[in-house]
Amino acid sequence: MSETGALDSLLHEDRRFPPPEPFRRDALISDPAIYDEAAADPEAWWARWAAELDWYEPWHTVLEWTPPHAKWFVGGKLNVCHNCIDRHLEGPRRNKAALIWEGEPGDTRVMTYYGLHRRVAKFAHVLRNLGVEKGDRVAIYLPMVPEAAIAMLACARIGAVHSVVFGGFSPDSLADRIVDAGAKVLITADGGYRRGTLIPLKNNADRAMEHTPSIEHCIVVARTPSTARELDVRMSAGRDLWYHDLMRDIEGGVPCEPMDSEDNLFILYTSGTTGRPKGVVHTTGGYLTQCQATTRWVFDLKEDDRYWCTADVGWITGHSYIVYGPLANGATVFMYEGAPDWPNRGRFWHLCEKYGITVFYTAPTAIRAFMRWGEEWPAKYDLSQLRLLGTVGEPINPEAWMWYHEVIGEKRCPIVDTWWQTETGAIMITPLPGVTETKPGTATRPFPGIEAQIRSEAGEEVKAGYLAVTKPWPSMLRTIWGDDERFRETYWSKWPDTYFPGDGARTDDDGYFWILGRVDDVLNVAGHRIGTMEVESALVDDHRVAEAAVVGKKHDVKGQSIAAFVTLKEGHEPSTDTADELKQHVVEKIGAIARPELILFTVDLPKTRSGKIMRRLLQDIAEGRAVGDTTTLADPEVVRRLQQRYEEG
Numbered sequence: 262m263s264e265t266g267a268l269d270s271l272l273h274e275d276r277r278f279p280p281p282e283p284f285r286r287d288a289l290i291s292d293p294a295i296y297d298e299a300a301a302d303p304e305a306w307w308a309r310w311a312a313e314l315d316w317y318e319p320w321h322t323v324l325e326w327t328p329p330h331a332k333w334f335v336g337g338k339l340n341v342c343h344n345c346i347d348r349h350l351e352g353p354r355r356n357k358a359a360l361i362w363e364g365e366p367g368d369t370r371v372m373t374y375y376g377l378h379r380r381v382a383k384f385a386h387v388l389r390n391l392g393v394e395k396g397d398r399v400a401i402y403l404p405m406v407p408e409a410a411i412a413m414l415a416c417a418r419i420g421a422v423h424s425v426v427f428g429g430f431s432p433d434s435l436a437d438r439i440v441d442a443g444a445k446v447l448i449t450a451d452g453g454y455r456r457g458t459l460i461p462l463k464n465n466a467d468r469a470m471e472h473t474p475s476i477e478h479c480i481v482v483a484r485t486p487s488t489a490r491e492l493d494v495r496m497s498a499g500r501d502l503w504y505h506d507l508m509r510d511i512e513g514g515v516p517c518e519p520m521d522s523e524d525n526l527f528i529l530y531t532s533g534t535t536g537r538p539k540g541v542v543h544t545t546g547g548y549l550t551q552c553q554a555t556t557r558w559v560f561d562l563k564e565d566d567r568y569w570c571t572a573d574v575g576w577i578t579g580h581s582y583i584v585y586g587p588l589a590n591g592a593t594v595f596m597y598e599g600a601p602d603w604p605n606r607g608r609f610w611h612l613c614e615k616y617g618i619t620v621f622y623t624a625p626t627a628i629r630a631f632m633r634w635g636e637e638w639p640a641k642y643d644l645s646q647l648r649l650l651g652t653v654g655e656p657i658n659p660e661a662w663m664w665y666h667e668v669i670g671e672k673r674c675p676i677v678d679t680w681w682q683t684e685t686g687a688i689m690i691t692p693l694p695g696v697t698e699t700k701p702g703t704a705t706r707p708f709p710g711i712e713a714q715i716r717s718e719a720g721e722e723v724k725a726g727y728l729a730v731t732k733p734w735p736s737m738l739r740t741i742w743g744d745d746e747r748f749r750e751t752y753w754s755k756w757p758d759t760y761f762p763g764d765g766a767r768t769d770d771d772g773y774f775w776i777l778g779r780v781d782d783v784l785n786v787a788g789h790r791i792g793t794m795e796v797e798s799a800l801v802d803d804h805r806v807a808e809a810a811v812v813g814k815k816h817d818v819k820g821q822s823i824a825a826f827v828t829l830k831e832g833h834e835p836s837t838d839t840a841d842e843l844k845q846h847v848v849e850k851i852g853a854i855a856r857p858e859l860i861l862f863t864v865d866l867p868k869t870r871s872g873k874i875m876r877r878l879l880q881d882i883a884e885g886r887a888v889g890d891t892t893t894l895a896d897p898e899v900v901r902r903l904q905q906r907y908e909e910g
């Protein structure tokens with residue numbers, strides 16, 4: 262289907278799904294009046310949410326807004342770890358499961374709030390003994406094990422700023438992030454499981470630490486059996502320490518450090534339009550307020566739910582909706598280490614049945630993979646405990662939405678399609694499951710207290726254009742670590758005092774928002790954000806490559822895949838081997854998520870007369886479309902030759 266054809270059919274989507282009556286009856290929120298109430302005074306509204314947290318000292322001002330810098334709950338003091346754990350210990354949640362975990366090999370662990378508290382308080386003590394002080398940065402490079410959550414919460418407890426790096430990133434990517442943040446301690450594991458093989462995390466960390474002078478200590482969690490000799494873990498005396506030794510030797514925990522509402526909680530790196538990932542900075546009071554509010558209302562979270570978000574803690578979804586939001590609500594969180602198709606394609610549904618999962622939150626790319634694997638997999642398991650489903654990370658196509666609704670939700674479960682970003686910290690546009698009539702493919706309306714619009718380049722409100730967030734919100738990023746200028750330039754320069762998220766969107770007659778995807782040079786591959794320039798830099802880092810241009814190419818399961826157009830230096834000939842080696846080079850530089858699916862060699866790239874590569878034309882070629890306007894090209898012949906090569910395969 263052509264681009265416009267697909268868009269038209271999307272906008273004529275008229276299947277409507279009001280909240281199922283039994284769901285609505287029991288929902289925490291079922292009255293739409295809540296939207297008007299919030300809109301009448303958003304600051305007062307957010308302040309009511311903030312008041313649900315425990316504060317050591319109250320704030321004196323809800324919002325100080327000196328665009329583009331916002332401060333929320335100014336003057337207030339609180340601690341995130343206290344709010345996620347300690348405050349639940351008084352009362353029946355003390356013995357409630359906080360974390361239920363299953364490893365890929367099938368090993369399991371359960372931690373009550375009491376048990377989680379004990380580990381976190383002790384580990385916070387360990388960190389402090391190693392000299393980690395309030396404001397110091399701690400890098401975390403772990404598989405999906407409970408220690409990832411423990412490490413994050415322990416940092417929050419003593420006011421250290423964590424920077425979690427997804428375990429799939431390469432040593433180079435890890436090193437760049439450690440150097441940028443100036444992290445003092447790195448927490449990693451010997452290895453982690455992925456589809457039955459062991460990922461050598463400590464070895465990767467060793468390679469990274471060759472370039473990270475700021476690291477004083479590396480703490481290593483023993484995840485794999487000591488018989489896993491293939492990992493060949495080496496501990497450097499003085500620098501490297503085993504987590505279990507430190508935890509055994511430490512006496513007791515440390516109390517929570519009272520933090521200013523605007524103290525930094527964490528840095529999380531994400532891809533932008535330049536080659537260098539940016540460290541998105543989140544702070545304390547506003548972030549936790551919005552995480553708590555959205556987790557409770559969007560997921561209709563109740564005391565006896567078993568909640569599972571399938572993200573990795575290395576991404577923002579894992580931060581806000583595995584750790585901070587659910588634990589702030591005293592929920593039971595299920596966490597799984599491995600892949601959905603290991604040892605077979607029924608693993609997720611087996612886990613839903615085994616643990617009685619009631620709320621399930623995943624990504625459209627996963628749903629499309631499940632669709633492809635067939636209904637027979639979910640059909641083998643009892644999914645009757647599920648009552649609410651969510652998606653995040655990219656636009657969900659109506660077919661995938663319907664499949665999710667019918668096959669996984671058995672037509673009983675509302676679906677919340679949640680739009681947000683690393684930068685927004687928490688959910689921004691989403692249905693409220695007991696209120697909103699949903700339609701397949703739209704994230705519907707801004708969460709109460711959030712204001713968004715669709716705008717033209719010139720800033721007028723239009724039916725189709727750019728998504729804009731028009732008022733500050735509590736969990737917004739505060740800056741880019743070490744680069745406030747980039748913060749202003751990237752998000753706040755399009756329109757005055759308005760946040761530009763980088764997404765295109767349309768609205769419909771109900772005023773719903775249909776998010777159409779990125780309008781900048783950022784790709785979304787299987788729900789992962791990757792900058793075209795990052796991949797291009799990795800390619801030109803190879804000594805044979807003269808120039809590279811990377812574009813996204815539509816992909817049935819991943820949403821997009823990476824296509825790279827490469828020109829080689831004099832004396833190097835294109836070949837399948839070279840293409841494979843270049844793909845591998847990108848994997849080594851960035852990580853497997855950035856592997857180009859297609860490399861096309863060319864003697865020239867289409868450029869404007871001022872020398873700018875025309876990626877739009879390359880995308881037309883990669884997606885097999887008629888090539889758009891070429892009149893601004895310096896040499897239109899280039900495109901014809903490229904197209905010919907592409908068609909020849």
Ligand code: PRX
Pocket residue numbers: 531577578652653654655656657678679680681682683684704762763764776777778779785788789790
């Ligand atoms: O393009 C939007 C897309 O994911 C981008 C944010 O990516 P990241 O910072 O990695 O965070 C992902 C998880 C919050 C957005 O700019 N996106 C996210 N959710 C949706 C979405 N696009 C459409 N619909 C969504 N529900």
